[in-house]
Amino acid sequence: MSELLEEMGRFFDRRVDNYEKHMLESVTDSNEFYTETARLVPKREDLNLLDLGCGTGLELDEILKLNPTINVTGIDLSSKMLERLKSKYIDKADQLTLINGSYFDVDFGMGKFDSALSVQTMHHFTHKQKVTLYKKIYYCLSSDGFYIETDYIANSQKDEDFFFAESKRLRSELGLTHGFYHIDTPCTAENQIKLLKSAGFKEVKLHRQYKNTAIFMAKKI
Numbered sequence: 001m002s003e004l005l006e007e008m009g010r011f012f013d014r015r016v017d018n019y020e021k022h023m024l025e026s027v028t029d030s031n032e033f034y035t036e037t038a039r040l041v042p043k044r045e046d047l048n049l050l051d052l053g054c055g056t057g058l059e060l061d062e063i064l065k066l067n068p069t070i071n072v073t074g075i076d077l078s079s080k081m082l083e084r085l086k087s088k089y090i091d092k093a094d095q096l097t098l099i100n101g102s103y104f105d106v107d108f109g110m111g112k113f114d115s116a117l118s119v120q121t122m123h124h125f126t127h128k129q130k131v132t133l134y135k136k137i138y139y140c141l142s143s144d145g146f147y148i149e150t151d152y153i154a155n156s157q158k159d160e161d162f163f164f165a166e167s168k169r170l171r172s173e174l175g176l177t178h179g180f181y182h183i184d185t186p187c188t189a190e191n192q193i194k195l196l197k198s199a200g201f202k203e204v205k206l207h208r209q210y211k212n213t214a215i216f217m218a219k220k221i
């Protein structure tokens with residue numbers, strides 16, 4: 001496989017050692033969006049949270065400070081990222097269920113979670129893939145549950161179109177017809193809201209927008 005596009009899990013497996021340093025020191029506004037995301041998670045005893053693309057747990061570092069009794073199901077394609085997360089929280093092992101797989105394939109169940117969230121992982125998928133996934137998230141939430149998405153966003157439709165065209169061009173040049181590869185295809189905040197609403201979420205708000213990252217809150221009812 002050309003190094004131009006790396007398979008998603010392998011991309012993060014290979015970068016695990018420098019991952020947290022990179023996110024915390026080089027990604028614009030990361031000093032704010034992790035803490036703000038954590039602030040939105042309800043503070044209730046024994047809350048059940050689904051974390052999609054949990055990685056090494058940067059958002060969980062903040063969430064666990066505020067919600068020490070939280071139960072987290074974390075799903076990630078990269079086994080190395082999950083190993084790192086596990087080693088950080090040996091003392092919280094009974095609160096963490098870690099699943100090495102794709103959140104497109106893993107069954108989330110029905111009404112099992114009080115909240116779901118994803119941080120910096122959804123900007124790799126098409127509109128159609130996202131709506132399919134958002135429907136799964138919708139069904140796995142309890143009736144008063146909500147989904148928080150913190151993600152890299154495109155600042156205009158022109159930028160979004162450019163990212164998707166580049167992804168299509170590279171995939172076509174490399175003959176990649178399926179599978180997840182690491183290439184950024186962020187959507188505008190407006191499109192994100194439309195996609196979440198079309199999956200069934202009743203109230204979708206842009207909670208906060210930073211330079212290249214936005215936090216969305218999508219309520220089930």
Ligand SMILES: C[S@@+](CC[C@H](N)C(=O)[O-])C[C@H]1O[C@@H](n2cnc3c(N)ncnc32)[C@H](O)[C@@H]1O
Nearest residue numbers: 012053054055058076077078102103119120121
């Ligand atoms: C940029 S990292 C974000 C990790 C963590 N949420 C954070 O903010 O530090 C993106 C993560 O999403 C995971 N990921 C990407 N696509 C995935 C998929 N289809 N299923 C599960 N995990 C996925 C990657 O393996 C990676 O760990």
